[in-house]
Amino acid sequence: MTQDTDTKSDSLLVFTGSTLWAALRFSLILILLCGIIYPLASTGLAQLLFPSQANGSLVKDDEGIIVGSELIGQSFTDPKLFQGRVSSIDYNADASGSNNYAPSYPELIERMQESANSWTANNPEVPVGSLPVDLITNSGSGLDPHISPKSAAVQIPRISSLTGLPEAELQALVGDATEGRDWGVFGEPRINVLKLNLALQQKIAELNP
Structure with missing residues (x-):
């Protein structure tokens, strides 16, 4: 056993x-x-x-200096430059996301009203009724680097007045920066604000050598 x-x-x-x-x-x-x-x-x-893309879709200026990424928006406060979307997180990629407010939520209404008032103060030539909604609303991530072509176009009078660049020249910049729908079907035409402002700064430099 x-x-x-x-x-x-x-x-x-x-x-x-x-x-x-x-x-x-x-x-x-x-x-x-x-x-x-x-x-x-x-x-x-x-x-x-x-x-x-593997390295972060980085964007460089004419001197080869990295100034940002195509995928993450930035806050442009200089009135001579094109402004991007509202970001409640100030484009902080460490805390992406935004509050999922209903259209009737008081804080959202207050924030949109503040954005509209700021627009009126800085863009007296363009009535607030012409303001595209993407300029006063947050994106889902708070990091959207794009605006609609209309959102860029309504800023042209302000930028022309402050820089001395003809509106026709600015319209051409907006047209060149406009990206079409993905595969010609998905999404909407859009403009990367960082790339557009880089092109704008180059034009300003040429005007004031």
């Missing part, structure tokens, strides 16, 4: 040891595949096929 018990114990130990070793080997293989090979392969392919 004792011999049979010892035999069973030895067999159990062998089975347990074999199972543990198999589990360990399987874990090591998964770590190698999923933790090393796959990340290196996907990173390498991304750098090869989509280097700009």
Whole structure:
């Protein structure tokens, strides 16, 4: 009886040891595949096929200095530049998101009224009734880098007055900066505010060498 018990114990130990070793080997293989090979392969392919996107879609000025990303908006307070959307998080990418207020929520109404009042003060040439809604509303993430072409167009009189650039020249800048729908179907025409302002600053520099 004792011999049979010892035999069973030895067999159990062998089975347990074999199972543990198999589990360990399987874990090591998964770590190698999923933790090393796959990340290196996907990173390498991304750098090869989509280097700009893989590195954050960074935007550089004429001197090669990084000034931002195509994917994250910025706050432009200089009235001579095009303004982007309202951001309740001040375009802080560490805290993306915005309050999901209903249209009747008092705080939302108050914020939109403040934006409308600010618009009237800085753009007396354009009535507030012509103000596109995307200039006084937050995006879902609070980081939207784009505005609609109409939102850029209504800012032209102010910028022309402050910079001395002809409105026709500014309209041409807006037209050149307008991006179409994705695949010609998805989304709406839009303008990246950072890219547009870089082009605008270049025009201002040419006007005042």
